[in-house]
Amino acid sequence: MPVPKNDFKAAISAGRQQIGLWLNTGEALPAEIAASAGFDWLVIDSEHGPNDLRSIIAQLRALAPFAVEPVVRPPSGETWFIKQLLDAGARTLLIPMVDSPEQAKALVQAVRYPPRGTRGLGAAVARASGFNAIPDYAQTADDEICLLVQAETRVAIDNLEAIAAIDGVDGVFIGPADLSADLGYLGRIEAPEVQDVIESAIGRIIAAGKPAGILTFNETLNRRYLELGASFVAVGADVTELAATLKNLAGRYGRGPGAGPAGSGY
């Protein structure tokens, strides 16, 4: 029996646009609530969210009954943690700060079993294989793993075509907050100079034959990126949505700081 198909991977490679949300509470219950809202993909974020392997597993379990792809973002692309995440049952990974084709190649190696890569064997005792309930796990896992890399520095933008060309990179995600900072526009994602770089990067990723992805908290920008052909667009984060909704509710009864200005997020 092979591993189940990764519909998200198939969708983005076929250009079927997927709408996502960031999960930053580190808790299973809000993850379950977000899944019930109907998003196509949800990012369990351990780069900026309070997550460890156990909280990630709890969220993977919470999301399992839903038709949504859990995308796990580790704090960085360390091989040892990638191995733990894959064994825990994560199969779509979003790796921050990938600046070069060499880095991308090393990540591809980390997510694939020999002879195609260097992933260590051990899934038979792990959640990924249903604790050995999927007999062909080791033979079939590689093809359903989806490796997404983040381009979020000037160096990565310079190397975009070379990164996208790496076989096994399944999508390139623009990190607008870090990219804008590296371009000298800290906290100013909407600056026209930043937008020019992002729009051209989306076009270049697509021209290189790979799906492009992005996240902002700005609906106008998100719709523009969808128009430009980005395949996986995250449109917000659970914590910012909760904070905004609660401030608004309290504000309607004269409490708290009120709704405040809407930001694009960082």
Ligand SMILES: O=C(O)C(=O)C[C@H](O)[C@@H](O)CO
């Ligand atoms: O640089 C970015 O933008 C991202 O990588 C996404 C952010 O990390 C996300 O956490 C929203 O602030």
